[in-house]
Amino acid sequence: MTASWTEVGGTDLVGRLQAALPSARTAGVLALIGNFQLLAVVLYYAFLGSFPSTPRYVFYGLVWVNVGAYVLYAVPLPAGYNFPTRRRALAIATAYFGLLAFFAGLVATGVPERAVDARIAWLPLGWGPAVVYASEYLTLVLVPAYLIGYAALAKLVYITVLEASGSVVAGVVGLLSCVSCTFPIIAMVASAVFGGSGILAATTLDVSYGLSTAVFLITVGLLYWRPGFRS
Numbered sequence: 001m002t003a004s005w006t007e008v009g010g011t012d013l014v015g016r017l018q019a020a021l022p023s024a025r026t027a028g029v030l031a032l033i034g035n036f037q038l039l040a041v042v043l044y045y046a047f048l049g050s051f052p053s054t055p056r057y058v059f060y061g062l063v064w065v066n067v068g069a070y071v072l073y074a075v076p077l078p079a080g081y082n083f084p085t086r087r088r089a090l091a092i093a094t095a096y097f098g099l100l101a102f103f104a105g106l107v108a109t110g111v112p113e114r115a116v117d118a119r120i121a122w123l124p125l126g127w128g129p130a131v132v133y134a135s136e137y138l139t140l141v142l143v144p145a146y147l148i149g150y151a152a153l154a155k156l157v158y159i160t161v162l163e164a165s166g167s168v169v170a171g172v173v174g175l176l177s178c179v180s181c182t183f184p185i186i187a188m189v190a191s192a193v194f195g196g197s198g199i200l201a202a203t204t205l206d207v208s209y210g211l212s213t214a215v216f217l218i219t220v221g222l223l224y225w226r227p228g229f230r231s
Contacts, residue, residue: 026074033066037062037066040125041058041062041125044125045125048122052124054124056209056210057124057127057209058124058125058126060126060145060209060210060212060213061123061124061125061126061127061128061144061145062125062126063126063213063216063217064126064145064146064148064149064213064216065126065144065145065148065149067149067152067216067217067220068145068148068149068150068151068152069148069152070152071152071155071156071220071224072148072151072152072155075155075156075159075224077155077158077159078159078162078163081162085162086162088161089158089159089161089162090158092157092158092161093154093155093157093158093161094154096153096154096157097150097151097153097154100146100150100153100154101146101150104143104146104150105141106140106141106142106143106146106147106150107138107139107140107141108138108139109137109138109139110134110135110136110137110138110139111134111136111139112136113136114134114135114136115135116133116134116135117132117133117134117135118131118132118133118134119132120132121141123143126144126145127143127144127145128143128144129144130142130143130144149216152220153216153219153220153223156220156223156224157223159223160223
C-alpha cells in the first residue's frame with residue numbers, strides 16, 4: 001500500500017508551517033511595522049535629497065532585514081540540551097556566520113600603510129546606512145541587511161545542530177547568498193575578456209541582488225523546515 005503524504009512527514013511539515021504563521025495580533029504589529037518602514041523610506045530619501053532610481057533594491061534590503069529580524073525574534077531556541085552540546089552548536093553557528101561575513105566582504109584584512117577611514121555609506125535603505133571602517137589592519141563594511149540576515153541564518157544553523165539532524169547540509173546553501181559579491185567579479189572578468197562597455201557588468205550586478213535575496217529566503221526555509229532531512 002502506498003503511504004499517504006501525511007504518513008511520510010506531511011503532518012509535521014504542516015504543523016511547522018502553521019506554527020510559523022503569525023497570529024492576528026502579530027499580523028497587526030507587522031502591519032504597523034510595515035507602515036513605519038514606509039515612512040522611514042520616505043524620510044531617509046528626503047534626508048538624502050533624492051529618491052532611488054531602482055526601488056526594488058530598497059525592497060530587497062528590507063526583505064533581508066524583516067525576515068532576518070523575524071527569525072531572530074520569533075523562532076524559539078530549543079530547550080533540554082546540555083552545555084557541551086550547546087557550546088559545539090554555538091561554535092559551528094559562529095563559524096558559519098564568520099564565513100558568510102568574510103565571503104560577503106563584511107570583514108577583510110587591511111591595506112598596509114593605509115590611513116584610517118571611518119564613514120557612513122548611504123546605500124539603499126536596508127543595505128544602508130552602512131558603517132565603513134578601513135585601516136592598515138582591518139576593513140569592516142557593516143551592511144545592516146547582511147548583518148541581520150546572516151545572524152538569522154546562524155541562529156537557524158545553531159538550532160539545526162542542536163536537533164542533531166542531517167539537515168546541517170542545508171546550511172551550506174546559505175553560502176550562495178554572497179552571490180551579490182561574486183557576480184560583480186564575474187562581470188569584471190567577462191568585461192575584460194569580451195571588451196564590454198560596462199553594460200554586462202551593470203546587468204550582472206542588477207541580477208545579483210534579486211538572486212541573492214531569493215537564495216537567502218530559500219535557505220531560511222530549508223533551515224527552518226528541513227524537508228527530507230529530519231530524523
